[in-house]
Amino acid sequence: MKRRLLFLGPPGAGKGTQAQRLAADRGLLHLSTGDLLRAEVAAGSDLGKQAEAVMARGELVSDALVLAIVRSRLEGQPEDGGWLLDGFPRNLAQAEALAELLEDLGQPIELVVLMELEDGVLIQRLLSRGRTDDNEAVIRHRLEVYREQTAPLIRYYRDRGLLAGVAADGTMEEVAANIAAMLA
Numbered sequence: 001m002k003r004r005l006l007f008l009g010p011p012g013a014g015k016g017t018q019a020q021r022l023a024a025d026r027g028l029l030h031l032s033t034g035d036l037l038r039a040e041v042a043a044g045s046d047l048g049k050q051a052e053a054v055m056a057r058g059e060l061v062s063d064a065l066v067l068a069i070v071r072s073r074l075e076g077q078p079e080d081g082g083w084l085l086d087g088f089p090r091n092l093a094q095a096e097a098l099a100e101l102l103e104d105l106g107q108p109i110e111l112v113v114l115m116e117l118e119d120g121v122l123i124q125r126l127l128s129r130g131r132t133d134d135n136e137a138v139i140r141h142r143l144e145v146y147r148e149q150t151a152p153l154i155r156y157y158r159d160r161g162l163l164a165g166v167a168a169d170g171t172m173e174e175v176a177a178n179i180a181a182m183l184a
């Protein structure tokens with residue numbers, strides 16, 4: 001069974017929900033850079049203060065900052081522990097930095113799960129979620145940032161033979177089953 005996973009897809013596709021569930025089921029470390037950044041903001045740390053305004057605008061916080069967060073968490077992981085990255089990497093520079101880090105750790109990615117959903121559905125889902133960065137203007141901007149900066153990762157991981165697409169428009173149960181089928 002594959003235990004080093006990356007979840008990719010637009011905001012609102014349900015990455016967080018599915019990632020949390022899968023990680024709990026299989027005893028994987030769930031690393032969501034969005035959740036970790038929100039925790040820093042809530043704690044009022046220096047890092048949180050740097051990230052807060054950027055996140056509120058729907059832009060990406062600096063590569064160095066998120067990379068430091070991910071590195072510190074992955075370095076402590078036992079080799080056979082397994083992990084699930086959610087919301088990271090979000091651009092090519094982060095993907096390259098991650099590849100280097102994982103090579104150092106001797107823990108390569110085994111599968112990239114791409115969750116796919118139409119924009120109309122994404123926007124409706126995000127609007128009903130009610131997070132502070134979930135108003136319509138910011139959502140549209142996050143989708144734009146996704147298309148410009150994150151979507152190129154689809155090709156990057158496909159070229160490396162790691163990508164598996166999953167339809168994310170079913171119920172939570174259906175999507176979970178689609179994902180499980182990919183991991184067998």
Ligand code: ADP
Nearest residue numbers: 011012033034055058059060061066087088090
């Ligand atoms: P969503 O999937 O709904 O966009 P996330 O929780 O993944 O939400 O991310 C929320 C915000 O946190 C992003 O809009 C961005 O500002 C910041 N963020 C999260 N992960 C990263 C990352 N890897 N690089 C840069 N910024 C990030």
